[in-house]
Amino acid sequence: MPAPLTDLSRLCIHTITTKPWSLGECIDNYTAAGVPAITVWRQALAPQGAKESGRMLRESGLRVTSLCRGGFFPADSQAKRQEAIDDNLRAIEEAAEIGAPLIVLVCGADPAKPLAESRREIADGIVAVADAAKAAGVRLGIEPLHPMYADTRSAVNTMGQANDMAERIAHSHVGVTADVYHLWWDPSLEAEIRRCGSAGKLFSFHVCDWRFPVRDILNDRGLMGDGCIDVPRIRGWAEESGFDGDIEVEIFSDKYWSLDQGEWLSKIKAAYLKYT
């Protein structure tokens, strides 16, 4: 077991976790609650734009952990794959504007073609934007998604695949984002997290819990302690292999979004100290 988290110094919350709040409300409430870091979803930037969002974030003193999300590279035509690349280049600009050192990649999948082909298009897409990311001082984290999302959201579904892809791309600014929700079931998880961390490629780390029975495959994630994921154990593997970055709480949950978000934020802080 890793050292317990005894303070909030590494706690990062994703704006999507408190989806009912605007970016301004996230900033005000996280700051007031002593949450030091934020990961910004692009829809939270949209209303005021990246430049103004960057100004708000710098003024707040919050640490920006990452921008969510780039990716979605596979598509059924060259023109659409180019559109995806262009959108990722815009995300890189936005990340630079808000001071985010990392973009999380939800890589995409085209259900009309073999997964192996989607995987090639993902690697091609990442290669196409990696130098621009480096020039902007932004890293890219390949996030393996749970196999239940292999139809349209990501053809990268295990830590082993993400490690293989990052290794083949071999670019200073391309690494991996690990999220316990997607990975907890995998018997090779410990070995693959250690492989990633030892290679200096574990760029970020997301937590939540797997509650059951699952009511909805998209928006029914649990808060740490709600389900069956041994989060501290997985965090321990990451930290033993060198990870010392923020612990990011990313939870899509119709149930929790329906709560008063201030009350929800208190629950998150408590669960972070107790079950993470």
Next chain:
Amino acid sequence: MPAPLTDLSRLCIHTITTKPWSLGECIDNYTAAGVPAITVWRQALAPQGAKESGRMLRESGLRVTSLCRGGFFPADSQAKRQEAIDDNLRAIEEAAEIGAPLIVLVCGADPAKPLAESRREIADGIVAVADAAKAAGVRLGIEPLHPMYADTRSAVNTMGQANDMAERIAHSHVGVTADVYHLWWDPSLEAEIRRCGSAGKLFSFHVCDWRFPVRDILNDRGLMGDGCIDVPRIRGWAEESGFDGDIEVEIFSDKYWSLDQGEWLSKIKAAYLKYT
């Protein structure tokens, strides 16, 4: 690509696929439709018991491919694990009574303990019943389940894990059941199916499709052709490595169960010849 299926000679349907029908109705309708084989779920046996079910099946001339399902070995006490073993011994008797040469094992998982521990309890449970299965002339197929079922349904979630487990147990009557629904996303699937087939351990093969967006993680399976699984390609891997058994249609679907089941049976036959 494998040889197309040009007739129904290897078509097997699971009683659960036409859940609204009793065993008697399944027998009558499958026979009338030229379906030569049936896999019987235990709830379809319950109303008339295994003996009478066996008589009905023998009289029908249908080939019984397997009995679904045994397993669910992990539990939070020794007494409950023994209950699971006893229940699997009863399933072996039932299989023998209905002339089923195979029981499919949905192995189970206890969300209160680490997956590695559930996996040990699964292996122990299988070992505890394997000799009784052999004595009854019944084989046991470890069915890896999709990782989205790792909370309570099965801690065995990939073909690689099932192969490893069958290899370690090393018993003539313990092998693997492959179901495309659970496995299609796995980048190591081809290699692991070939490994299984070459070892003579691929005991049975289930088909359906992964439709999307997923409306329900339990009862929203697609008919072959409805989704993104390349069923013929996966069947080809199985057959190239020696599998020549029945192709079993196992579909849990609130949508299809709500149809007239005769109409549904016609759809299954058409999809079997076109997309399987």
